[in-house]
Amino acid sequence: MTEDTDTICAVSTPAGIAGIAIIRLSGPATPRIISEIFRPNRRRTAPQKSHTVRYGHIVEDDRILDEVLVTRMAAPRSYTREEMAEIGCHGGIAATRQVLSACVRHGARPARPGEFTMRAFLNGRIDLAQAESVLQIVHSQTTEALAASVAALTGQVSRRLAALREAIRSLRAVVEAGIEFPDENLSQGDASAFRLRLKEALAQVNALRDEGHRGRLCADGVKAAIVGRVNVGKSSLLNALLREDRALVTEIPGTTRDAIEETIAVRGVPVRIIDTAGIRRVRGTVERMGVRKALWWMRRADITLLVLDGSRPLSEYDRRLIRASRRRACLYVVNKADLPRKLRLPSAWRLPDGQICEVSALTGKGIAELEEKLHACAVGQNTAASGAVFLSVRQDDLLRRCAEEIAEALKEDAPDECAAEHLKAAARYLDEVSGKSVRADVLADIFSRFCVGK
Structure with a gap:
């Protein structure tokens, strides 16, 4: 008690x-x-x-x-x-x-x-791993984030941590036995099996971290900035993604003067969409601030949705924006597919086909394909992977340290005494994840983030 x-x-x-x-x-x-x-x-x-x-x-x-x-x-x-x-x-x-x-x-x-x-x-x-998942359940915005948090609450993470800790304890015992009884060194076959078990433990830690990263993605999501020159249909695209008229849409260029933010769920990943002011030659102070903010979001967002008007040839502003986007995660959204196509993208730019999506924000054509590409861009190489669990930033950092200690113990030139200490440290980090060994100030910080009634 x-x-x-x-x-x-x-x-x-x-x-x-x-x-x-x-x-x-x-x-x-x-x-x-x-x-x-x-x-x-x-x-x-x-x-x-x-x-x-x-x-x-x-x-x-x-x-x-x-x-x-x-x-x-x-x-x-x-x-x-x-x-x-x-x-x-x-x-x-x-x-x-x-x-x-x-x-x-x-x-x-x-x-x-x-x-x-x-x-x-x-x-x-x-x-403690289950306790931290309780907080994430309360804050889950999507069903996938909820599932990842519930997986941790029901003990999936805790059972894997316990199995890892037992494996590391067993490996450490083998090393310490060799230190205590140096005349009974491991045979070559036993040494190979020992290293194989170490590699398996390291792979399990890294696999858990990968699943935690996917869980974190489901929880935190990504920021996507809609940028482009004036009157290319940025606000119409936002409304099409939201399935509602959130942004004011008119034929007057520059209707949007400040960023509008909304969050949507794309295949379980929360995506914070920022509709920015159109890039153009500005006159007033308010417009200048809006354009400056749009460029700022382009640099800060995880993904840029660069909107181009497919019914018009490329302008100089389009070219500048494309050049600025080349080193960033970017999807090139060719809008107004319901009108005759006049836009031509120079082949010399070598824009990947997977990053180009033709849509009509007016009719909804291509929006589903855009969402698929947006999801693939958000999850990166994790697209084909399955499984996600919730890991807090604290837990992921401790597992990273655990993996580093196991990697040190795996080094060919590591003396037995050093390998034993590395494995001891790895087990200690696992104990901090589960709460078997954790400082009072860490506990106070974790639970201070909860609401009063939880």
């Missing part, structure tokens, strides 16, 4: 007006607090059983505060492995405040951010 045996409480649902709100309690005084403030609709002498729901009212001084449903979860069969209860009251600021205040007046204290999940970790219900 946790050293801090206070009973905590918090509103676990978002603030504001809603149909219901959930107030969560955890700690040894939970049954007593519920018995003091909750009056069941039917008088019962037997205490409420675990994992059951009762209907009634929250009452103080014979005054009904709200009509509620109370769910009890007895230790250790609860999220925190402590005595827990959830009070389902009416949503809204006044109702939730009254019920929460009643819990505090009867002995609970307000929970700190992430304290429920921290207690679940400290009480051994989940490890």
